Amino acid sequence: MASDATTPTKIKKLSPGELQILWADGHETRHLAPLLRGLCPCASCQDEMTGKRVILPLHIPDSLEFKKIELVGQYAVHFEFSDNHGTGIYSFEYLRELCRCPLCAR
Amino acid sequence: MAIWNREKDGPVTEAKVLDVLKRVQDPDLRKDIVSLGFIRNLKVDGGNVAFDLNLTTPACPVKDQMRDEAVALVKGLAGVQNVDVNMTAEVRSTPQMDRTALKGVKNIIAVGSGKGGVGKSTIAVNIAASLAAEGTAVGLLDGDIYGPTMPIMLGIDQPPKSINNRMIPQESAGLRFMSMGLLVKSDQPLIWRGPMAHRALQQCLFDVEWGNLDYLVVDLPPGTGDIHLTLAQQVPLTGAVIVSTPQDVGLRISMKTLRMFQQTRVPILGIVENMSYYICPHCNSRDYIFGEGGAKRAATELEIPFLGEVPLDLAIRQQSDAGAPIVVSRPESESAKTLREISRRVAAQVSIRAFSTLPVLEVE
Numbered sequence: 001m002a003s004d005a006t007t008p009t010k011i012k013k014l015s016p017g018e019l020q021i022l023w024a025d026g027h028e029t030r031h032l033a034p035l036l037r038g039l040c041p042c043a044s045c046q047d048e049m050t051g052k053r054v055i056l057p058l059h060i061p062d063s064l065e066f067k068k069i070e071l072v073g074q075y076a077v078h079f080e081f082s083d084n085h086g087t088g089i090y091s092f093e094y095l096r097e098l099c100r101c102p103l104c105a106r
Numbered sequence: 107m108a109i110w111n112r113e114k115d116g117p118v119t120e121a122k123v124l125d126v127l128k129r130v131q132d133p134d135l136r137k138d139i140v141s142l143g144f145i146r147n148l149k150v151d152g153g154n155v156a157f158d159l160n161l162t163t164p165a166c167p168v169k170d171q172m173r174d175e176a177v178a179l180v181k182g183l184a185g186v187q188n189v190d191v192n193m194t195a196e197v198r199s200t201p202q203m204d205r206t207a208l209k210g211v212k213n214i215i216a217v218g219s220g221k222g223g224v225g226k227s228t229i230a231v232n233i234a235a236s237l238a239a240e241g242t243a244v245g246l247l248d249g250d251i252y253g254p255t256m257p258i259m260l261g262i263d264q265p266p267k268s269i270n271n272r273m274i275p276q277e278s279a280g281l282r283f284m285s286m287g288l289l290v291k292s293d294q295p296l297i298w299r300g301p302m303a304h305r306a307l308q309q310c311l312f313d314v315e316w317g318n319l320d321y322l323v324v325d326l327p328p329g330t331g332d333i334h335l336t337l338a339q340q341v342p343l344t345g346a347v348i349v350s351t352p353q354d355v356g357l358r359i360s361m362k363t364l365r366m367f368q369q370t371r372v373p374i375l376g377i378v379e380n381m382s383y384y385i386c387p388h389c390n391s392r393d394y395i396f397g398e399g400g401a402k403r404a405a406t407e408l409e410i411p412f413l414g415e416v417p418l419d420l421a422i423r424q425q426s427d428a429g430a431p432i433v434v435s436r437p438e439s440e441s442a443k444t445l446r447e448i449s450r451r452v453a454a455q456v457s458i459r460a461f462s463t464l465p466v467l468e469v470e
Contacts, residue, residue, distance in 0.1 A: 002368070002371055007465075008465040009463070009465055009466065010465055010466045010468065011465050011466070011467050011468070011469070012468040012469070013468065013469040013470075066469075069467070069469040070467070070469075071202075071342075071464070071465070071467060072339050073338045073339045073340070073341070073342060073343065073370055073371070073372070074342050074343070074370075074371045074372070074464055075338070075369070075370045075371035075372075076339075076370075089339070092371075
């Protein structure tokens with residue numbers, strides 16, 4: 001459910017492979033394209049019924065980049081990556097959950 | 107009128123007028139009308155003050171109240187003799203609507219319900235026709251691909267003309283509308299799987315020459331499915347109106363629709379309770395057939411706006427079947443007045459959304 005922690009105020013591509021998200025609670029998240037690609041929530045990357053991952057970050061080359069970034073309605077972000085995969089819809093909640101900054105990783 | 111002492115109070119100035127106008131609050135936006143930029147073309151000429159009060163919708167439910175307050179405050183200023191307020195309105199756009207394929211559309215309002223048969227289409231068509239009657243440009247999209255009813259309710263079932271591969275919406279009751287029922291014969295069923303329905307809705311949304319619209323009302327099919335997801339994903343919806351009957355069963359199912367909108371972060375503009383009570387045509391007594399106040403209680407609990415109660419009224423059904431919404435065909439009736447009130451509350455909620463924000467995307 002929507003809260004400041006899961007409401008982005010700004011989504012910025014810092015480099016071809018790095019994304020910055022600023023959240024309404026003041027937090028900052030940086031996401032690398034290979035990690036997001038490896039944790040793609042679409043039905044071909046993770047089993048629809050069991051949730052078991054088919055694709056893992058270790059399958060993805062470090063050189064992977066973002067090809068296209070766009071908002072989905074007002075609840076998620078859609079990415080197309082340089083390997084032409086683009087079926088995942090990343091909800092704001094998921095993007096915050098994936099934050100790997102020292103504070104969140106603890 | 108205050109006694110004016112030129113020596114002591116000095117002449118009336120624009121600054122003084124704006125200063126007192128700051129005391130007028132827009133009750134929906136919870137800000138004063140000066141900060142909101144509602145005051146335009148302010149002219150002070152000796153004791154005569156004139157300005158435009160530019161609201162966010164001509165369907166504003168509290169416009170008279172705000173005008174009267176503004177006039178009284180300015181008249182209270184020392185030295186003011188005449189106050190001339192010109193009421194204008196300019197519907198603001200939902201943030202980022204201009205980035206979509208629907209550039210000319212300022213706001214999209216979805217009307218949904220948990221189950222069928224609660225009168226969702228009737229409410230949708232009357233809200234749309236009411237907003238049009240207030241002088242705004244309104245479109246209505248019949249999102250019920252499988253069971254379109256708008257051609258009946260609006261009395262037109264001719265296929266739309268098309269120019270350059272774009273369909274021209276039909277016009278009725280002061281609004282432009284599009285429905286699958288205009289494209290398929292009314293007795294022919296559409297037997298489609300999800301992806302076809304998805305494509306059909308996309309076409310009815312994006313391949314139609316809507317022109318400039320203040321509001322596009324989308325009448326959703328009942329429940330939570332392909333059409334709802336398509337809509338929530340393809341456009342930044344301004345918000346959703348949930349239609350429910352007072353009955354608990356009906357309400358609980360409406361909650362599902364509500365949660366779906368919340369999960370896709372579509373703001374809830376409020377709940378309309380339909381079939382709230384029955385007015386006996388013989389003795390005029392009210393019967394709460396499905397129980398009283400169910401939707402209002404739920405709205406209070408969930409902290410979402412309650413938009414109003416619509417009675418079970420034979421005339422609403424008759425006018426719908428005859429192809430003319432009651433707010434247009436019998437505007438003086440009690441039910442029409444109730445529906446007009448509801449549509450003004452919807453417009454007020456839409457105005458609030460226009461001041462909300464979406465994330466800024468910097469990806470180029």
